[in-house]
Amino acid sequence: MSKNKQNLLYYFLIAALVISSTIGGGYFCCVSAVMSVILLAVIVYIFVHSSILFLYFDINLIAITCLTAGYFLTSLWAIDSWMAFMGGIKFLPVCLFFLILCQIPAQKELLIQLLPLFGSLMTLISFVMMQFFVFQDYVSVAGRLSGFFQYPNTYALFMLVCMLISTYSINPQKTIWISICHTAIALVGIYLSGSRTVIVLTAFALLFISILKKRLRPYSLLGLGLFIIVIAVLFFYGYESGIAARLISTAKNASTFWGRLLYFKDALKLIMAHPFGMGYYGYYFIQSEIQTGVYSVVNVHNEFLQIILDIGILPAFLIYGAILHSLTSKNISERNRLILLIITLHSLFDYDFQFLTIFFILLLFLELENERKIRISVSTKVLAVISLLASIWACTTIGLSDFFFIKGNFQKSVHFYSKNTMAKIELLKKASNAEEMEKLADSILETNKHVAIANSAKARAAFSDGNVENFIKYKLLAIQQAPYQYEEYTDYLDCLTHCVNLYLQTNDLHSAE
Structure with a gap:
């Protein structure tokens, strides 16, 4: 593939990261619909203008293919087949992003090095927006900074990844102030998010770096020390502040932790009854029938269990097997191994992979093996064009329905996709007559x-x-x-x-x- 074409694909992947991270972290299905059309159009461009496609025949390819196909296939037996199809559209960009990434593996590091800049800009802009009442709901939740993710915990994880990248980029032999600034901004963002789990993981990561990375030891210990001092000062003098009170309450109130254990326990019963999954939103619809406590959640706050609940045991083991394979690879760098470990640990206590941005970042850190060239036939090119046209129709229908659902226009949401159960439930709540x-x-x-x-x-x-x-x-x-x-x-x-x-x-x- 020519250099110009590689650069074009690189810029499209940058656009995918920027769009997904800017619009709710890519959580909403309407964002996935837009991303699917854009990325599939890029793939069709590759097919039409090239006779060769690069693929890596490893566990990553199997896992990601099963994930995407699984969300569509579960429509056949899901709790709600039409909502399950929406899940297929939501996770389609994951497979498409990975396919494009396989064409330019040498550009992965360039994409990774852009993340701290994205994180710093997001933190600074969202912090300023948070000071104005009209913007607060877009960048904060209950006084906690959430960036553009609109969910503080996942935003905090994103900033931790950015912090680790910038910390490992510090080189005493070169100008280091940019990396130090990115690291400092990331630490501030993590604190302002109020995410207790990520704060613990941050301390663990900095301690890990200080022990194993002699070159970075002074900087990691300085960062860790300042982080601990800030938390300690707030503990003794800043209890009245919202975030400080939340952090301190960890020692006194573990209701969130026990609540999630309750979700996990109840979810296991559903997994035993539905080993092949219940489709997208299936867990939400059926949870009230088996729950042993009072709660209502869309996600189980554990991505391993969530994937099983959605599409079955096999895809979940393949996804986490792919992550484990990269974690234990001899070729993976210390930085990438640590970041993969952090993402994996956090995903077991939250719903990180529901955000496209986090899934895209995960793909950037997986180790690719066994590269092969696949010749693209004329029939494959025709099929790709047909797939693009079909996806434009499906993504437009579902994307607009989800967009109007988010905006609260449930009538229009149902108009564009008549099988949107969530929108019809909201209309039912407002029904004026029997x-x-x-x-x-x-x-x-x-x-x-x-x-x-x-x-x-x-x-x-x-x-x-x-x-x-x-x-x-x-x-x-x-x-x-x-x-x-x-x-x-x-x-x-x-x-x-x-x-x-x-x-x-x-x-x-x-x-x-």
Whole structure:
């Protein structure tokens, strides 16, 4: 491949990193839809203008192919098949990014070296935006800096990766102030995020570097010392500040930790029942039926378990097997091994891989092996063009639906993708009459039998029609699907009491009983 074409692919990968990290970290499906079209167009360009495709036939290729294909295939048996298809669109850019990366492996390090700059700019811009009330919701959560990720914990992980890259770039023989500035900004960003897990990992990483890297020992010890001093000062004098109070509360209140253990425990029951996965959003829809505590989460806060819940045991073991393979590789550098280890550890306590940016970064640090040249036939080029056209249609439909869902325009969301269950649930909550309520509930239950609010709506519609038998049937089903919803019980008892009183007024003792 010519140098100009390699540079073009390099710039597209930069664009992918910038777009995904700038727009919610690439968490939203609409971002994935845009990314999919752009990256697939690049791949079609490669196919049309080149007769050779480079692939690395290793565990990474198998794992990433299974991941992407898995989200589409689970549509066949998912809890909600149409929402599962949205999951396929969401994770499609992961495979496409990896495929382009395979064409320019020599540019990986250049991409990695850009990350600290991205992180520093994100931190500085979001910190300034945080000072203005109108922008606070975009860059912070409950007073915690979240960058453009809109989630402090994943932003903190991103900044930790940036800090490690810039720290390892420090060279006493050359000008080092830029790397030191990036490291300092990253440390400030990590603190302002209030992420307790990442703060612990940061201390571990700096200690690790100071022990094993003699050249960087003064800088890592200085960074670690300043970090500890800041935390200590806040511990003794800054308890009233929100972030300091949050950090100090770690020692006094472990409710978040125990809550996540509860998620894990309940998730294991679902894994035993659904070893091939339940599709994207499947865990969210079915969790209320098996949970042993009061909570409602979209993700289980453990990416290994989340992948199993979504697409099955095999893809999860392949993904983490690929990471482990790189971690134990003889060719991997100390820096890359440490960063991979940090990402892996954090992913076991949060939902990092739901953000495209983190997944893209993960791909940059995997070791590629067994390169092969694949000749591209004319039929393959035609198939690539057809795939691009099909993806434009699918991504436009699903992307616009997700965009309007995020914006709160649920009617338009359903207009673009009529199978968007989440949007229909929101419309159901706002239904103004029994007829509209029943119509929406039927539409939801047609594709997903596990939505308690839809059965509850069917019960209310039956009650409005005076059909007490159907009211009891659907209300009991709603209670069975959401046993921790207190309102369902009170509504059930209130309606039954009302019915009994009406029967007694007409001396219908049999019906009252």
